[in-house]
Every structure is written in structure tokens, then in C-alpha cells.
Amino acid sequence: MTAPAPSALPQERRRPTLRDPWTALRVALAVGWLALALTTVLVGQRPGQLEDLRAAVDAGGVTEVRVGEGLEPGATGYATQAVVWRDGLLARRAEGWQVSPGVDAPTTLPVLDTDLAEELRAQGVRVLPLAERSAYSEVAGWQVPQQVGLLLSAAWLVMLFLLVGGPVPQRATRWAWFWLSWNPFGWLALLLLSGPFPGVPAPRPGAGRLTGGWAFLLSLVLGGGLLVPS
Known part of the structure; x- marks a missing residue:
């Protein structure tokens, strides 16, 4: 009995590759998240x-x-x-x-x-x-230049497109990831864990997913609010 061809493997068992546009988008957004987080620390003002x-x-x-x-x-x-x-x-x-x-x-x-x-x-x-500053944004309690806030807002909209228009997410439902994404670290978790990502193991076949109701309660505990332009 021969092994199935790579294209016949379930999506969660394929090796992530940047040739997949959705994986490439996740990686690009994760790199952007890290760059904006570093910018926030360097130029932002913490209370x-x-x-x-x-x-x-x-x-x-x-x-x-x-x-x-x-x-x-x-x-x-x-x-x-x-x-x-x-x-x-x-x-x-x-x-x-x-x-x-x-x-x-x-x-x-x-x-x-x-x-x-x-x-x-x-x-x-x-x-x-x-x-x-004549205009600024609040990012997780940090006061940052408005340009940083606008870039974060744009990145969040692209991430929302990934969540709504992309493949069915792993480990949690779309609504669950939506609630978690209002927390900056939940946003990073979405990019790393909601689909194939280089270096991140795939979930076990048949593993359950976090539902929207539990994710909403978890987001209240973690605290939400990514951006508040001012």
C-alpha cells in the first residue's frame, strides 16, 4: 500500500509553506505585529x-x-x-x-x-x-504617535479579512478568535495558531476547538481594547 500524495494529506498535516498565500499572510502580519510592538515600546509613553x-x-x-x-x-x-x-x-x-x-x-x-x-x-x-503630540492613539495603555495607531488599525483590518475570508481556523472558531483578537497577545496567538505557521506544530486530528462564548469570557479576563484613537 503506497502513501498518499502530499496534496491528498489533510490541511492540518501539511508542512506550512510560504507558497500558500494564507500562510504567507499570517507570517507577514506576525512580523508586522512584532515590528509595531517594538515601535510602541521605543516611541510610546507608558502611564x-x-x-x-x-x-x-x-x-x-x-x-x-x-x-x-x-x-x-x-x-x-x-x-x-x-x-x-x-x-x-x-x-x-x-x-x-x-x-x-x-x-x-x-x-x-x-x-x-x-x-x-x-x-x-x-x-x-x-x-x-x-x-x-497634536494627535495620538492609545495602544494597550501606551500613548503612541497617531501613525503607529493607524498602522495597527490597518493591520487589524487585514487580520479580520484573514479571519472572515480565510480557511476555517484551527483550535478555535471564527467567533472565538474574533473575541480573542481584541487583546494584542490574542492577535498574535491568532496569527500563530489559527492556521498553518512555520515552526508551529499542527493540532491533533479531531481535537476540539474553543467556542465563541468561552473565548468572550476569556477576553474579559485578559482585558481587551487594542486601539483607542484620540
């Missing part, structure tokens, strides 16, 4: 706390910051003042209300007793002006 900044300054771990404009000289009321500093390779961002005397500010941010730039200069920190 931080003013208390963390002050502690790092006291410990000598921060010697230079960038501070945004607050209230204009002579103005009354309150305004947001932002500060960005480096925590290793990561850029951290914190905000507070700069408030003029006798004015009550909302409680959504910490209230600064004085101009943040003056406070940090008094502690020997080099203060540079912060050029605020």
Missing part, C-alpha cells in the same frame, strides 16, 4: 505616577525629564501639566493639575502644589520642554 517619579529622583535614577506647559503666567484656574521621563528603556508619562490659589480642581488627577518644572529643578533635575 506612570508622580510618586514613582519623585521616588526615582530621590534615588538618583532620573536626572532629566520633559515637562509640558501648565497655566500661563498670571492665569487663574487649573490646567493639566504632563511630565515624561525614562525608566530604563521605557518612557513613562504622568499628569497632574496645576492650580492657581483658591481654585478647586477636579479629583481625576493629582493636584500640584507648584509648577512641576520648578519643583524638579529645585531637586537638581534637568528639565526640558515637552512637545505634546
